[in-house]
Amino acid sequence: MTIKLGLVGTGTVGGGCIDILNAHADSFARHYGINLELVRVCSRNPEQAQAHGVSDIFTDDYQEILSDPDIDIVIELIGGTTVARNVVLGALAAGKNVVTANKALMATHGQEIMEAASAAGKEIAFEASVGGGIPIIDPLKHCLISNEILSVMGIVNGTTNYMLTNMAEQGSDYSEVLREAQLKGFAEADPTADVGGYDAAAKIAILASIAFNSRVTLDEVFTEGITHISPVDLEAARDMGYCVKLLAIAHRTAEGIDVRVHPTMLPLTHQLATVNGVMNAIYVVGDAVxxxxxxxxxxxxxPAASAVMGDVLDMARRLQAGVSPLVGCTCTDDLPIVPMADLKTKYYIRFTVADRPGVLSATAGVFAKHDVSVRSVIQRGQKSGGIVNLAYVTHTARESNVRAVLDEIAQLEDVLRDEPSVIRVED
Amino acid sequence: MTIKLGLVGTGTVGGGCIDILNAHADSFARHYGINLELVRVCSRNPEQAQAHGVSDIFTDDYQEILSDPDIDIVIELIGGTTVARNVVLGALAAGKNVVTANKALMATHGQEIMEAASAAGKEIAFEASVGGGIPIIDPLKHCLISNEILSVMGIVNGTTNYMLTNMAEQGSDYSEVLREAQLKGFAEADPTADVGGYDAAAKIAILASIAFNSRVTLDEVFTEGITHISPVDLEAARDMGYCVKLLAIAHRTAEGIDVRVHPTMLPLTHQLATVNGVMNAIYVVGDAVxxxxxxxxxxxxxPAASAVMGDVLDMARRLQAGVSPLVGCTCTDDLPIVPMADLKTKYYIRFTVADRPGVLSATAGVFAKHDVSVRSVIQRGQKSGGIVNLAYVTHTARESNVRAVLDEIAQLEDVLRDEPSVIRVED
Structure with missing residues (x-):
């Protein structure tokens, strides 16, 4: 029996999938008895199809894939949440199994898609949507299910990790490393999704949903990007024995799911602190493991094609054996999301302020007024042009109080010269 | 439908499994629709069964578990390769599925067991046999199968990693850290299996078999332990930008499988170099990922119980769905093992020699004679009692030539004062 594949999207990842099939289809049959055949490829770019030698099975209309009764698995790799949603839901409705790498789609319409798969009695897999080639969704859905998962934290965006690593190592500033990342192809021309933390937010929504058996959607994830991080912050972190990472964090707490994306100071002794450059890592804590x-x-x-084709192969193995989907939606609980205002953690806050007497006492007074206990305050970096950096580190404080401090300091007359840099501390 | 479990072995890991069942059986039913019931527990120690509150289902005869027609899954956690082999083969022959944590058994009798499972149409799972709680066998058997795996390298023995980490950090010598590890319960009273590298060898045999689709058995793994490593070696490594780890290594090469366990100098920039103390890690390189x-x-x-119960749950999911085993033995190829004599790598070799004129030239002459090109030689550590350490680092050389050098230097009159410390370099 041969499992027939329809591929929608012939960009980077789609091309990688074709390459893997060309290289290893024989091995898949020999090692695992899995026979795959790519029978139809859809794209807006016939040139891409041509470049991968699949012009003979090319179409520019994805409906031709959905309506092809021979196709067992549809691979959706076009991204976005509009056409991609139609492709995925249409494929399931047409009785096909689906593999996707689409994080935004799963983090936004995950429930609808899981329900559609269940209604159709078909499978949906999306390992490539988080962490590229890193196996993480399968381990969470299989290997670690004997645990109550307590935390999932990840460096799940390579662009920002590359930028923060370079800022720390070279002391370059944000706009410099962004330009460098763009030149090297590690950042998009419009980098908003990466540097704003939205890409990471989609990924932690997916991971938290699986880890905690409770649906978390993209819009529920508090998200802060790295655009206000400066080399002076990374230097301060280093002095304190920390590094700064854009972390996607999800903790199970007594009050519900604490889920957020923001620049985070992490002790240099933490295993995630060893993850540099464009590499990703997901750190999982379970009660047993x-x-x-x-x-x-x-x-x-x-990497992304490795994950997509891993899903395809595992799915094909079941289809060849005539097995119905074994794992559907596992979001059986309905845990609340902890309001960000209730977060209790330590804060590093750097203010760029006017270099004049009274600024320290004025700002310190605001911390005191809102019950935010200050552990240290230090002037960092060079004075220049009448401007100076004041770096506060707090004891454990409540986010709502810290927000009140930030709001009130922003109102102080002739104090702030730029947006403050806020970095939460994860111990 | 309830899946009934028979547990053989109530030591550390068996106790951990009972704890997980007690804590989470309700969650397994709610989240995954998996219903588990422990119906029989076998052990040589009724006290252990009592301590875990399972005296009512206790037996000291494992045959009672094999012959119980109600039991679906037998969990073998007694270790060793004699009784455990009888339990596992007996259970399969009796039509039961089996989960084991037994690395020695799988690395020695893996083929026989896989064939017995296949003949019986039953499943055998052994995630806990490598890396404790780390998901690695499932990712290799599912997530990464779209790759040709090029390398698997692991720090898979916590005892030796703890000892090497402490020797490096504290400068303590081998016998000191061994004693400390024994006091803390990180090393056995008889530490041979750990410090001799045999535990790691069993694990890499299992990983290589899966990764390369070709059976590797324990006796085929070249194995060297850490007993000759001294703080002076770790200091030398550090000076060169390396750390020393007991690595279990398996590479796919044009000549076959290069598989071995030995102390290894690893660049500090390598991700495995960040793995310290009792922690383990397995590093996998695939052609796509x-x-x-x-x-x-x-x-x-x-951790070990997390992996065992993960296997049990995933197996139970299939049993409840009436699914026949989906993945059997994947050792479809028959790759040769590369003879250790043919290895080509760089070597660090420290000789403890008599502190007298002529020793340097005599030893250096032997390297030259056997065509082993020396990159550096340096006197390391303190002279004491007429003894001195000479540390050679070679360029890439052939193992057989290096062996000839070592043999000949051992024969030199009045030169060696102790066994040399040989550390291969992995770049």
């Missing part, structure tokens, strides 16, 4: 970490390349043709 | 690493606790009640 303790700490585990899954490390690898978070993006790129080969 | 590139570098990945799986990190976590390699031993302990909770």
């Amino acid at each position: 303790g700490e585990t970490m899954f490390f690898g390349p978070g993006a790129g043709a080969g | 590139g570098e990945t690493m799986f990190f976590g606790p390699g031993a302990g009640a909770g």
